[in-house]
Each structure stands twice: as structure tokens, then as C-alpha cells.
Amino acid sequence: MSPRRSYDQYCSAARALDLVGDRWTLLIVRELLAGPRRYTDLHADLPGVSTDVLASRLKDMERDGLATRRRLPPPGAAFVYELSNRGRELLPVLQALGKWGEGELGERRPTDAVRAHWFALPLLRALDGEGVVEVHLDEGEFHLNVGAGDGPAYGDGPAPGAVDARLVLDSATCAAVSRGDLAPADAVRAGRITVTGDGTLAKALREGRQDREDRPVDA
Template identity: 85%
Template sequence: MSRLRRMPPRRSYDQYCSAARALDLVGDRWTLLIVRELLAGPRRYTDLHADLPGVSTDVLASRLKDMERDGLAGRRRLPPPGAAYVYELTERGRALLPVLQALGEWGRPELGEPRPTDAVRAHWFALPLLRALDGEGLVEVRLEEGVFHLHVGAVSGPVYGDGPAPGEPDARLVLDHAVCTAVARGELALADAVRDGRVEVSGDGALAKALREA
């Protein structure tokens, strides 16, 4: 019997309702935030733990096992010289992107000013910026907190990633934390920030041109 089959059955609301069924799978604490991290592509357990401050190792391991069992994520071993195990979303798991986008949109009014206890990672701004960009292409974003890149309009594979863009991006955006936070909170449109000179846009791709001409 496989390791996954020996796991106890997941808890259920036992309600014949699609929302309840969905919450059976993703309603536990941390699950959707793990999905957020895995939207960047395959991640090692140690990387996930580093970018989910506050989660215990036991809870993270338990949630990942639940996600494997429920068909939201899988685990595989990288070929040498990596030889490490990584977790990645299945097609079913990746279909949660619009759910996270809608949840982020709904939660905008709750952001307010950062609290002293709030952790910050540059790539946590990826999903809000994806909502602000139309079209398709590779975008590199530079903040004081770090650099990440976006695969705007991607229908498969990662939708964002840490670090510089892999290859020449269609657009590069340079902006400060205050501007990015205002965009994330819905207080400032990205196009308005570009027009006001608060976002530096470079690149020859269609996305860069659209932002400069908006």
C-alpha cells in the first residue's frame, strides 16, 4: 500500500454543496498560501518553508501530503546534479489561480498599512501586478525588496518566479515599495503610476509599449 493511501481520510463538511466541497480541499490554514508559492513553479520543501514564515514544519509537511492526496500537487525528484525533491501544482491545483486572484481582490480593503509583525517577500506582489497587466509576455519587476518576473497571460507553467527574467523580458518595471503597495491595495492604477513617472518602464515588447502609451 502506498504512503498516500495509508494517510487518514481528510475531514469533510459533509455538505452537498460545491463551495463546501472546495473548502474540504483548500479550506485548511496555509493551503492556499502554499498554492500561491507553487504558482512560481516547482519548489523544494526548504524553499517553501522559507517563504511561508510562521508555518511549522509539521503543518507544512501535513498540508503538502494533503495536497498530494487530493490531486492538487505532486512531488518529484530532480535529475542530477540537483537530486532534490520538489513540489509542483497539478493542472487541478493551477486552476486555483483565478480563485487566489479573486480572493486577493476581495481582500484589498484589509491590507491597510503594514503591521510591525508583517513579513514581506517581493514576489508576494506578483499576483496583484498580474491583475494590473493585460496581454501576454514576460515582465521583470524590480523592487527594493528584490527582483521577480511575471509570465503575463500564461495558460500553463509558472505564472511568476523569483529573480531576473529568464531571457530578455518584454518589459522591465522599476518601482518602489510605496507605489507597489498602492497598486496592490487598489489605490493607484499601474497605468497612472507610469504616466506620473512613478514606475520606470523599459523594453521593446508589446507590454512595455502598452504601458507607456496608456
Template identity: 80%
Template sequence: MPPRRSYDQYCSAARALDVVGDRWTLLIVRELLAGPRRYTDLHADLPGVSTDVLASRLRDMERDGLATRRRLPPPGAAYVYELTGRGRELLPVLQALGEWGQGELGERRPTDAVRAHWFALPLLRGLEGVGEGLVEVRLEEGRFHLHAGAEEGPVYGDGPAPREPDALLVLDTATCTALSRGELSLTRAVRAGRVEVTGEGPLAKTLRET
């Protein structure tokens, strides 16, 4: 592989940007926080990226120890990409970047793509300090689930929760957008009746009581 481009600056921020500063890299990390993903799935959920650029970024991420590629056993027999421990350490970086960028969202433009699971990280921020557990989220765009407080494994995933969730959140796009923009906290949205919370787990009870 060609050598990695570098700012050639003895600064930890510059060194970090040497690794993750290229266009698309952090968004690939966002997708891989959902767990192992096939190349075709990554390409489908990163509208606008070319196949050449995606393949190049994944190679760079393998080289830099952020992601690995492995072959699933039969009958799957497909290759998947997944984050290493080093790659997963970028979660708080993405969370901080997302919080910083709340004011940049504005109104959704006609050209803006959207996926339901892109709201996962803002909702995880909203759950910080509230509790831990498996949360299923139902939006107009679709369903996804969160692993609030998880230290290992996927942070979120597409579709319904793989087991009975500790809490089920039902909300509309306007409420989720307000949460993503930082205009509304999750607990305030629950109190205002904009988020319906069901479930008998401690997390659901805490949300209903806050």
C-alpha cells in the same frame, strides 16, 4: 493517510473548502505558482508555518490532486513539489481572494513579513487586459518576474527574468503597496511616472502609451 475532514454539505463551495480551506493551503498554492519548489524553499517563504503543518498540508495536496512531488535528476537529486493542472486552476481563486482582500491590507505592521514575489499576483491583475509577455519587476525588496497571460508553466519566479523581458518595471514599495491595495491602477501609475517602463516588446509599448 487519515481521511480528509469534511463539512459534509452537498454544496460546491463546501466541497471546495474541504480541499483548500485548511490554514496555509492556499498560501502554499501561491508559492507553487512560481513553479517547482523544494520543501526548504517553501518553508523559507512561508514564515510562521511549522515544519509539521507544512509537511501535512503538502501530503493533503498530493492526496487531493493539487500538487505532486518528484525527484530532480542529478546533480540536483532533490525532491520538489509542483502544482497539477487542478492546482493551477486555483489561480483565479487566489486572484479574486486577493482583490477582495485589498481593503484589509492597511498599513504594514511591524510583525508583517514580506517577500518581493508576494507582489506578483497584484501586478498580474494590473496587467490583465493590457498585454501578455515576460515582465521583470524591480523593487526595493528584490526582483521577480511575471509570465503575463501564461496558460501553462510558472506564473512568476524569483530573481531576474530568465531571458530578455518584454517589459521591465521599476517601482518603489509605496507604489507597489498602493497597487496591492487597489488604490492605484498600473496604467495610472505609469502615467503618473511612478512606474518606470523600459523594453521594446509590445507589452512595454502598450504600457507606455496607455
């Protein structure tokens, strides 16, 4: 394992970047916010990262106390990586970074990869309240744990338990929400998001109580 590189500056921002400033580290955190992931799953959902770099970053994250590696019990018996409590504390950091980068999204480029669950963090930023939300896109399904203080922020596939709201929408609408161009309640009113469910979140979306004053309406 290579020694940790450091900016050697007595500054909290510099110390933080010593741990997460390397290329790919924060995107690995984004993936692990969904809960435990196998190495092969991480590699599949981080297109462009080499196997050597991914393995090196994961080892660094273990060394720095951001992630742990453990073996699943039978019949799985595979090794998975998951965030430590310290690692999960990076969720608001990623959310702030995503908010700051909304204006950089623009239109999707031909070379841009996309995964359905990459829309999870923008949707978490856009939704108020607490509850489990299933999201159905053409590219796949994922679920959000809105307002959850502990555990995974989101997960791949349908929710394992009760669901407060189910959203069906296309990737163009998700992209508009991610860019900050469209509030979820406005998309519901425009017929771009179909909402089902009897939970508080579903009712708030149908009744237009999920508007964000700081988000312009998509024309």
C-alpha cells in the same frame, strides 16, 4: 497521513473547502504558482508555518491531486513540489480572493512579513495583455508571465528568457497597486514606475494604455 476532514455537505463550495479550506493551503498554492519549489524554500517563504503543518498540508495536497512531489535530475537531486493541472486551476480563485481582500491591506503593520514575489499576483491582476515582465524592487526581483494560459504564473528572480517589459518600482508603489489605489499606467506617468523594453506591454504602459476604469487614481 490523516484522513481528509469534510464538511459532509453536498455543495460544490463545501467540497472545494474540503480540499483547500485548511489554514496555509491556499498560501502554499500561491508559492507553487511560481513553479517547482523545494520544501526548504516553501518554509522560508511562508513565515509562521511550522514544519509539521507544512509537511502535513503538502501530503494532503498530494493525496487530493493538487500537487506532486518529484526528484530533480542531477546535479540538483533535490525533491521539489509542484502544482498539478488541478492545482493550477486555483489561480483565478486566488486572484478573486486577492481582489476581494484589497481593501484589507491598509498600511503595513510592524509584524507583517513581506516577500517581493507576494506582489506578483496583484500585478498580474493589474496588467493587461500577454508577455514576460521583470519586476525589480528593493526587496528582490521576480518575473510575471502575463496572460499565460499554461505553466508558472510568475517566478523568482530575473526571467530566464526574453523579456517584454522591465519595471523598477518601490514597495510602496507595489502596495498601492495591490490595494487597488493606483493603476500601473498612472504610476508610470507619475514617475513611480520606470519602464524599459520594446515589447507591447512596455509600450502600452508608457503610452498610458494600461489604465483600468475600475481603479481610482492615487492622489
